[in-house]
Amino acid sequence: MTYAIGMVVDEGIAFMSDTRTSAGIDNISIHGKMHVWEEADSYCLTLMAAGNLATHQEVRERFSELVATENFSDEHQSMFRVANSLGKIIKLTIKERAEQEDHPGSTFFVSAILGGQVQGGPPRIFLIYPEGNFIEASEHNPYLAIGEHKYGKPIITARYEKSLNEAEAYDLLIKSMELTAANNLAVGPPIDFHFYRRDSFEKGSVSRTDHFDPLNSAIRELSQSAKKQIPNPALDESDGDFYDQLRELKSVTTKLSSHIRSINDPNMATADVRAVRAYIDAFQEFIDLDGSNRPDAIPQSIRDETENSIRRVDWLKVSDSANKWAKAILEFLKLF
Template identity: 40%
Template structure:
């Protein structure tokens, strides 16, 4: 399993993913699930992936290769004229990779499926955020649905729904993400530290660094430990129901 969030804020985009992959319970590894592409002053794109690791790695390799070879026939992520076209390109590659294995006659215990979140901005247009399905089609985040989750989405969803505010700072969003990931990691062993995150300032057109929250991260530890108490405080601030007698 995996857990990733991509979110649209008024000041830009923020992405976070865990790094645990597992085949069964006893075969776990750390892999990066957050990758980005950019051309300074022109575009920045970030991709989050959940699902079959062979599928997502193959998809990213194909996208990478295309973005490196200038004389490719199909335009790469650094050449497409719009975010919509970028999502279409990524969705097409993802669908092709999944189909190639599905049709090879080989059977795996689990499906070769994967789901992606793609966000970014191209000069002259606003930032956009997409959720891309294994079939290659996609939906876009809107004011009503300003964030996407992929992987183990349920445990960490209620806090996102309740606390999201389009005007929030990146620091506040990062804290919100940490709480959402902490709830998920406490409930599902297949989601684990370290966490990767990236922040994109609107109109910066610069691909920010990918940062990592490690097991030793003191802020994360403080948030993880403080959240239980903060929740109990929040609960006790609510009116107490009376038991009928």
């Protein structure tokens, strides 16, 4: 598994990916998953892939051969055309490997993020699926992620701004990566970062980080001990009922999150169920019962994503208790 993300900002595009690959707990290695191609005054392309490592490497080589052809620029005068060609390569590679090995195509699964800029067009990023089709980032969804993204996405949803500069974009992405690595052992350092600067048509800042900075940690920042450093506002006596409701909400979200964490049955612990816990945990970080962080400070996007993720799951299939807790959370969210 991996975690990779591309994020469009005013200054360009920020890319980040981990380098960990695993085929079981005793077979872990490091392989770069980010690759950049450039031609002065013509294009700069960045590819990140997740899935089967061998398929990923074959896709990368086939795409490199395509980019190296003499007429590549003439035939790919937009990022859409480049994404379309990469989608065909991914689909064909998976199909050929499946036929040769007599295995289903899912064995050779790979998805990719392709971003960059072609002369005459704006910076763009695409998420390309194993089937070869793809989606593009938009104004309302300015970042795309592949791999184990459910733990790192909430902090980006809460803090993304189009005006982020390179340093700010790096800070946000590395904290998203840290939260993901803390929750999934299949994701980890070294971490690769590339910042493509708009209209430069050349590789921008590239760096590799071997560890997360404990002095600039998302986990430390979001912890209750860090929150206590924030001055507490004076509370009115009339706030008593409100904080009783807040305490109950905290209790219910904790119960549901803990219940999800304890599920071992893969038929019940689906990606949607695990995503709910990620959003609930992010939501809880904003709930401070000592009054230093009122619910109106919780970003609307976090509240919406929490509610939407809860609604996607049929909780009765998980358990009766989970169904009651999920319903209670939805009712509490209406109050805030």
